[in-house]
Amino acid sequence: MLAAERGAAANTLAAYRRDLEGAEEIVGDIAAADRESLIRLTRAWSGLAPSSLARKSxxxxxxxxxxxxxxxxxDDPSSALPRPVTRRPxxxxxxxxxxxxxxxxxxxxxxxxxxxxxRMLALLELLYGSGLRASELVSLPLAAVPRDAPFVTVTGKGGQARMVPVGRRAGQALxxxxELRPDGGKFLFPSRGKHLSRIRLFQLLKDLAVRAGIAPEKVSPHVLRHAFATHLLEGGADLRVLQTLLGHADIATTQIYTHVDTARLVALVNERHPLARRAHAD
Structure with a gap:
């Protein structure tokens, strides 16, 4: 149903499977579980973070x-499951x-x-310059890169396609x-008969961070996507435009970046306001 009716991505299907199989390891056949079983399951989950608990529930x-x-x-026994209050980090x-x-x-x-x-430069340009998700980037087909237009066609979550602009720098790197890409294969970034994996992309970025003198734990594909969105918003980008570029189905997901920008402004006031400097002097 998730795949056929909702068009859920492979990663989403895998996450749901893990959560359901994990629950079955604790209470047995989930399809036959009653309220008491779910209460027992909730106790077993007591040490989880609120975000993990909310996802599993x-x-x-x-x-x-x-x-x-x-x-x-x-009957639907799921009313026995917890509803933790979570804040989007x-x-x-x-x-x-x-x-x-x-x-x-x-x-x-x-x-x-x-x-x-x-290749590393091209990957970096597309992560930060176009805000692609890691899965979208590594699975880009060669045909998605037109020779005569500054866009790539990306298939995002739920199989939704969108056009993503590619800047001059990224276009040059591509x-x-x-010119150097190995012949054969249908993917832009081929590897071992398929495409570069998300895990390998993660590793390549960590290695680059070390060589650039940056703590590797600070860098990931998603962090670069966040930087793309935040820095665009700082530059005056419209929230609806940002939603389209990021491929968010709901603008509420995009609004997290307004909180980031607000936090930056508060920090700016605390650091640069004359009264802040006076407090430091005292």
Missing amino acids: SALRQFFGFLVDEGWRK LPRLLTHAEIEALFACAESEAESGRAEAV RQWL
């Missing part, structure tokens, strides 16, 4: 709702200086003309990579 609620809709159960960010350090390192290495270095 949501998966089970949707599962029981599906069973009722299909007529496989007459502010995304981790890189400063402009850290972004510049990453690019300086990647550009310097790409000057060698080595295929791996040029052209360099296409």
Whole structure:
């Protein structure tokens, strides 16, 4: 149902499967679970973070709702599951200086003309310059990169396609990579007969961060996507435009970046206001 009716992505399907199988390990057959079983399950989950607890509970609620809709159960015991109050965490960010350090390192290495270095620069440009998700980036087909238009066609969550602009810098890096890219395969970033994996992309970024003098735990594909969104908003981008660029189905997801910008403004006042400087002097 998730795949056929909702068009859920493969990663979403895998996450739901893990949550349901994990619950079955504790209470047995989930499809036959009653309220007492779910109360026992909740106790077993007591040490989880609120966000993890909310996700697992949501998966089970949707599962029981599906069973009722299909007529496989007459009752829905999911009211026994917890509803933790969660706050969407502010995304981790890189400063402009850290972004510049990453690019300086990647550009310097790409000057060698080595295929791996040029590929790294192209990956970095698309993560920060176009705000692609890691899964969207590594699975880009070669056909998604037109030769005569500054856009790539991206298939995002739920199989939704969108056009993402590619800046001049990213376009130049892509052209360099296409000249060095191994022949064959349908993916823009091929690897072992398929495409570069998300895990490998994660590792490549960590390694680049170390060479650029940045703590590797601060850098990931999603952090660069957050930096793309936050820095665009700082530059005056409209929230609706940002929603389209990021491929968010709901603008409420995009609004997290307004909180990031607000936090930055508060920090700016605390650091730069004359009264703040006076307090430091005291």
